[in-house]
Amino acid sequence: MSKKVRVRFAPSPTGGLHLGGVRTVLYNYLFAKKNEGEFIVRIEDTDQSRYVSGAEAYIFDTLKWCGLTPDESVQQGGNFGPYRQSERKEMYRQYAEKLVAAGKAYYAFDTPEELEQMRHSDSTTSHQYDHSTRMKMRNSLSLTDAETKQLLASGSGYVIRIKMPKGETIAFTDMIRGEVKFDTSLVDDKVLLKADGMPTYHLAVVVDDYLMKISHAFRGEEWLSSAPVHILLWEYLFGLKNMPQWAHFPLILGPNGKLSKRDGAKYGFPVFSMNWTDPKTHETTAGFKEKGFLPEALINYLALLGWNDGTEQEIFSIDELIEKFSIERVHSAGAKFDFEKAKWFNHEWIKRSSAQKLLPQVKAMLIAEKISHGTDAQLEKIIDLVKDRCTLLTDFVQQTTFFFKSPDTWDTEAVKAKWNDEKKNFFESFAEKIKNSPADAATLENIFKETAAEKNIKPGELQLPFRIMLVGGKFGPPVFHIAEQLGIEETILRINTAIKLF
RNA sequence: GGCCCGUUCGUCUAAGGGCUAGGACACCACCCUUUCACGGUGGUGAUACGGGUUCGAAUCCCGUACGGGCUACCA
Numbered sequence: 001m002s003k004k005v006r007v008r009f010a011p012s013p014t015g016g017l018h019l020g021g022v023r024t025v026l027y028n029y030l031f032a033k034k035n036e037g038e039f040i041v042r043i044e045d046t047d048q049s050r051y052v053s054g055a056e057a058y059i060f061d062t063l064k065w066c067g068l069t070p071d072e073s074v075q076q077g078g079n080f081g082p083y084r085q086s087e088r089k090e091m092y093r094q095y096a097e098k099l100v101a102a103g104k105a106y107y108a109f110d111t112p113e114e115l116e117q118m119r120h121s122d123s124t125t126s127h128q129y130d131h132s133t134r135m136k137m138r139n140s141l142s143l144t145d146a147e148t149k150q151l152l153a154s155g156s157g158y159v160i161r162i163k164m165p166k167g168e169t170i171a172f173t174d175m176i177r178g179e180v181k182f183d184t185s186l187v188d189d190k191v192l193l194k195a196d197g198m199p200t201y202h203l204a205v206v207v208d209d210y211l212m213k214i215s216h217a218f219r220g221e222e223w224l225s226s227a228p229v230h231i232l233l234w235e236y237l238f239g240l241k242n243m244p245q246w247a248h249f250p251l252i253l254g255p256n257g258k259l260s261k262r263d264g265a266k267y268g269f270p271v272f273s274m275n276w277t278d279p280k281t282h283e284t285t286a287g288f289k290e291k292g293f294l295p296e297a298l299i300n301y302l303a304l305l306g307w308n309d310g311t312e313q314e315i316f317s318i319d320e321l322i323e324k325f326s327i328e329r330v331h332s333a334g335a336k337f338d339f340e341k342a343k344w345f346n347h348e349w350i351k352r353s354s355a356q357k358l359l360p361q362v363k364a365m366l367i368a369e370k371i372s373h374g375t376d377a378q379l380e381k382i383i384d385l386v387k388d389r390c391t392l393l394t395d396f397v398q399q400t401t402f403f404f405k406s407p408d409t410w411d412t413e414a415v416k417a418k419w420n421d422e423k424k425n426f427f428e429s430f431a432e433k434i435k436n437s438p439a440d441a442a443t444l445e446n447i448f449k450e451t452a453a454e455k456n457i458k459p460g461e462l463q464l465p466f467r468i469m470l471v472g473g474k475f476g477p478p479v480f481h482i483a484e485q486l487g488i489e490e491t492i493l494r495i496n497t498a499i500k501l502f
Numbered sequence: 503g504g505c506c507c508g509u510u511c512g513u514c515u516a517a518g519g520g521c522u523a524g525g526a527c528a529c530c531a532c533c534c535u536u537u538c539a540c541g542g543u544g545g546u547g548a549u550a551c552g553g554g555u556u557c558g559a560a561u562c563c564c565g566u567a568c569g570g571g572c573u574a575c576c577a
Contacts, residue, residue: 012577047576112575126504128573159575177507186505187573194575201577225506225572250508250570257570301514304526308515312525331515334570338513341527351540388540399538414537460536467537475538 005037006215009070010205012044013055016276016285017062018261019337020220020252023302027249028218029068030303030325037215041073042208043084046198053279062273066295067318080212085204092199095207095237096160096192100140104236105192107158108139109151128188131166157195162202162229164189170228175216175247175327182228190229202226206233209244217244218327221334224248247327250306251334259337261285269339273298288342292392294353297346306331315348347391355383362396369397372404382485385477399476403485406494407472410501414474415465419502426455426462427469431495439488441480448480469498 007028011021025041032039041063043056060075072078082088099105108129110118118137119127126132134141139161140148152158168184192203199207209217227246234243252259254267261271273295274287288298300316308331309316309324316324350358359380366373373379379400386399430451437443448466452459467479470491476482483491 010577014577044577050576108575110575115575128504157575161575174507180506182506191575196575198575200575205577220571221507222571223577227506248507253570305514310516312516314514314526333508335515336513338527341514344527386539389538458536463536471537473537477537477539478535479537 003215004213005032005035006040006213007032007037007218008040008042008209008212008214010042010044010208010219011059012047012050013059014047014050014052015055015261015278016272017059018259018271019273019302020259022062022066022273022298023252023305024218024220024249025063025066025068026299026302027307027325027327027330030321031216031218031327032071033322034325038071039068040078040080040212040214041070041083042212043074043086044201044204045084045086046194046201046204048086048196048198054277058274058276065274065289066299068299085199085208088204088208089198091211092203092207093193093197096199096203099162099192099233099236100160102236103163104232105160105162106140107148107152108137108161108189108191109143109156109158110137110139114138126188129161130164130188131185134161134163134189159191159195160193161189161191162232164229164232170231172227172231172246174224175245176250176330176332177248180224180227184228184232187228190226192233202229202233206230206237210234210238210242214244216247216327218247218249221248221251247330249330250332252305253334253336255336267339269337269342292394293342293346294349294393297349298342300349301342301345305335305337315345315352343391346393350387350390350393353387355380355387358383358387358393358396361393362400365394365397366400366404369401371397371401373400374404378485385481385485389475389477402471402476403482406490406497407470409472410468410498411473412468412501415468415502418461419465422455422457423462423465424499424502426451426457427465427495427499429455431492434488434492437488439484439491441478441484444483444491445480465502466495469494 009025009028011017029039031037045051045056056074060073063069070076072080072083074083096105100107114137115129118129118133121127129137136142141163143151164187165184169181170184171179171181174180190202191200193199227248231240231243234240254260254271259271270286270288270291272285272287274289275284276287277284289295296317299318299321303316303321303325304314307325307329310329359376362383363373363379374382382400382403383396386396389399390396430448433447433451434444437447448462449459452462463479464474467474467476467482470479470482470486486494
């Protein structure tokens with residue numbers, strides 16, 4: 001019997017949630033759903049100096065847009081709260097003190113200046129706070145008990161550091177990478193409890209994963225190096241048998257290495273799923289949503305960036321992902337984000353989406369552009385006509401505007417070379433003939449062809465000019481379908497307007 | 503610098519000792535279409551390098567190179 005699957009995503013609210021974070025959420029979510037477990041979001045806000053207002057709300061907005069709803073979080077609530085570490089502050093100290101009492105951790109009184117000096121000193125080889133340097137520092141190991149007591153009583157600031165053992169090998173099995181080993185001599189004495197009484201990530205993650213009964217701890221590869229600290233803490237505090245299983249996901253890389261929040265603008269593609277405005281600088285970093293992406297497409301691409309189901313299937317709905325996902329098939333190497341492929345996924349999802357589903361979003365864009373959008377029924381037909389031509393949702397603006405608004409510029413260059421009086425005459429007759437005809441595409445096409453035959457002109461040669469008249473440019477769905485949507489009156493109007501310009 | 507992780511077409515990846523190393527994006531050509539697309543067909547293009555182990559290595563082992571991560575009282 002295995003314990004209930006419970007996974008957590010634990011972001012710190014220090015800014016926008018970038019692609020790597022979204023994918024980490026996704027894999028957590030997929031694993032939880034696949035195993036009928038619970039997905040928890042825990043806010044790791046133990047660093048008060050890095051707090052960014054609005055970041056937490058933004059993270060939840062992102063999850064909502066992506067459709068990755070937590071089962072427990074500060075928003076949903078749950079039986080293991082509070083889900084914000086700043087509100088759990090009082091819970092951590094006892095564990096740190098317990099470690100001190102057991103000789104696994106110690107008080108350290110060094111000032112930032114003293115730490116700085118040690119790191120740049122030539123007299124040490126490690127330049128880090130570890131077994132080789134700690135006896136030269138001011139802590140409860142190097143000081144006498146009396147001195148330590150005195151310092152603690154005097155109220156001078158102190159932190160609690162883990163006492164990393166010397167010369168031991170810590171090994172654990174990563175679900176993606178297999179066995180990973182570390183020599184404890186090379187790991188430094190990480191701070192567990194800060195001078196302000198807040199835990200560091202290292203203590204908090206272990207304590208909370210235990211208290212929240214986390215069964216599988218998944219996080220980015222950037223955490224692999226600190227795993228030995230966490231393993232040791234588990235061993236000292238709660239026992240290795242109770243430790244969750246670990247998996248460290250490969251990183252998502254930008255064009256020049258590590259994907260960075262700050263470089264969002266430079267890449268030419270978003271790094272956030274939704275627009276993020278920094279509350280201090282008021283700078284806005286573009287998001288996939290506003291860029292015209294469907295959440296299904298982003299999720300689909302992110303899922304495939306580092307995972308595949310072993311077949312050649314590429315398009316997956318979230319339900320299919322849940323069904324097929326497995327940690328074992330997550331690739332171990334980092335993956336470069338390819339914006340072109342992301343767009344391809346979006347195009348595929350637009351093509352597969354019904355007009356009805358696309359309608360609200362297309363309508364919202366047209367409203368934002370102050371373009372009338374006709375009735376819903378009409379817009380739906382138009383969306384069906386043009387969606388194959390739209391890679392991004394924003395493409396719908398150009399592809400649908402001419403249905404509602406007469407062009408104000410015409411690609412006359414495209415027709416001028418082959419334009420002549422016979423063709424002009426054709427369009428005059430055509431406009432006259434359709435006056436009382438039904439407006440369906442087939443009828444219009446028949447009249448068009450009959451008239452062309454009468455005038456002895458190949459109908460093909462007349463289609464491009466007709467298109468330019470109705471659309472203004474060389475794009476859009478079949479021209480008679482456009483005319484059908486426009487209606488007889490508007491079609492005649494556009495013919496008469498444009499005919500003077502050629 | 504030290505430690506850890508990684509390395510198959512330009513990019514994402516499949517192939518976990520045995521067939522011409524497969525697919526997708528992108529790119530090119532052709533077909534369809536007298537618009538732009540969609541669609542279809544075909545093409546260019548990869549096992550980082552060097553040693554082993556083996557009848558046989560992209561696959562296992564070692565080394566080198568390269569890439570990435572970590573090395574804070576940040577997560």
